[in-house]
Amino acid sequence: MITREELKGQWNEVKGRLQEHWGQLTDDDLSRGRGSAEQLVGVVQQKTGATRREVEAFLSNAIHESDRIGEKVAETAQQYAEVAGQYATEAGEYVKDQYRRAAETSGEYGDRLAHTVRTRPTESLAIAFGLGIAAGALFFFKGRR
Numbered sequence: 001m002i003t004r005e006e007l008k009g010q011w012n013e014v015k016g017r018l019q020e021h022w023g024q025l026t027d028d029d030l031s032r033g034r035g036s037a038e039q040l041v042g043v044v045q046q047k048t049g050a051t052r053r054e055v056e057a058f059l060s061n062a063i064h065e066s067d068r069i070g071e072k073v074a075e076t077a078q079q080y081a082e083v084a085g086q087y088a089t090e091a092g093e094y095v096k097d098q099y100r101r102a103a104e105t106s107g108e109y110g111d112r113l114a115h116t117v118r119t120r121p122t123e124s125l126a127i128a129f130g131l132g133i134a135a136g137a138l139f140f141f142k143g144r145r
Contacts, residue, residue, distance in 0.1 A: 010063055017062045022048045 011034065019025050022044065029047050033040030037059065044055045117124040 014059065014062050018044065018058075021058060022050070024048060 015027075015030050018030060025044065025047055029043055030040070033043035041052060041055045041059070044050060045052060048055075050058075
């Protein structure tokens with residue numbers, strides 16, 4: 001037999017299942033039996049003609065099925081949390097790898113630029129001067145608008 005605490009904790013679920021199983025039960029009928037499992041069994045027996053054993057078995061199954069559903073939900077949530085953690089770890093590793101590659105690439109470009117400036121200082125100075133003039137002209141004309 002189910003306990004009063006089990007019944008109270010899952011009242012809405014039990015009430016819905018009872019009304020689904022025995023369509024002739026009304027909210028008023030069930031509210032009369034809400035106080036205890038004994039009263040509820042009596043109300044259902046009186047209204048439906050079902051045996052005491054049948055009603056008790058139905059209530060027990062309804063309560064325990066709700067418990068199993070809750071356990072499955074918790075288990076599924078745990079699985080999703082584990083998968084999300086794995087994805088987060090993989091994403092972090094990917095970002096670190098891409099950052100490392102970008103740092104290596106920019107370091108290589110920096111080394112090439114330094115080598116070019118050392119080996120061709122005159123051309124490098126002319127290019128820098130030309131870029132400076134172009135940037136200044138761009139800012140000057142943009143400011144006049």
